[in-house]
Amino acid sequence: MLNIADMLYRWCREARPFALATVVRVGGSAPLPPGTALAVGTDGEVVGSVSGGCVEGAVYDLCRRVLESGEPPVRTRFGYSDDDAFAVGLTCGGELEVLVQRIDPADRPHLTTALEDVLAGRPVAVAQVVDGPRHLLGRTLSVLGGGSAYDGTLGGQPVDRAVTDQVRGLLRAGRTARVEVGGDDDTCPDKLTLLVHTHAAPPRMLIFGAVDFAAALSQAGRFLGYRVTVCDARPVFATPARFPHAHEVVVDWPHRYLEHTEVDARTALCVLTHDAKFDIPLLRLALGLPVGYLGAMGSRRTHEHRLERLRETGVPEEHLARLHSPIGLDLGARTPEETAISITAEIIAHINNGTGLPLSRVPGSIHGSVPAPRIPSSAALLSA
Structure with a gap:
């Protein structure tokens, strides 16, 4: 909803x-x-x-x-x-x-409050009974304040608290999913299936390198619902005028900025500098963080040299395996705009466990039964 x-x-x-x-x-x-x-x-x-x-x-x-x-x-x-x-x-x-x-x-005054939070960009979830006793079907409960409080009722405090406990995890992950509660004397004698609608804070896209490719990527990232930050140590290049689609433009050394900013499992981190003095300290730090996607621009030769340098700094192989480099899917991209589509296509495929292949070459359902995406696009778009 x-x-x-x-x-x-x-x-x-x-x-x-x-x-x-x-x-x-x-x-x-x-x-x-x-x-x-x-x-x-x-x-x-x-x-x-x-x-x-x-x-x-x-x-x-x-x-x-x-x-x-x-x-x-x-x-x-x-x-x-x-x-x-x-x-x-x-x-x-x-x-x-x-x-x-x-x-x-x-x-349902709590529903008005939840919808207001969505439009204001605040994290909120609405749990809706979609299967269970007829008198409870369709009931809703809102989890507000990032999971710190709830409003509404599904039939009593025990079941409301049990639902809220489960919803908090989904809200942190930004996932809409079905959950089951009840079927016991401690919460509710009737088993309930709920659909939890979540609106999390928009996921972040961190773009390092104030280059033309970053301008196109920041526009594509914002369109997908990310909160976009462009960071570069060079003040002459890192200006809001050059990146009008970014939510913020930061002048700082990339690794220093990354040390002090907030990231999570939904964050997409794109390194477009392809300059060792920026790349190596940045990637060394980034490869140890729980970000959802990490990609770096550069030729295959640059990629091999970059891996050698990172190994020399002590980065383990299992961390290096997380790096998408050269960044993007093979679309034959040439322009900054085409490259931005190549990069965002790889991000989408990665977070949804997609193959990246043409649908004409993939058997089965085109909307196949895949794990829930790590980025809730519909909710994020409301905050774009």
């Missing part, structure tokens, strides 16, 4: 009921991931998508019915129609389950 936070927040502020259709499970080549949502207002206005177009009409009609009748939440499944590819089904061959429910903002 956080993919349409702006409109939902407006409706909540206006105390306008709406119907919310949430993708709660996908299979095969379903085009959109769990957590994606479509909503319909009382005037028939629609926002969002659950399938990229395949079943929107049927979902819209169901939303109108639930909204007008006030009936309990409804789960429905859509799949491919063998008899008629244009029937109400996914022509891509995938399957998805959708939960449709009426939301009355007056009954």
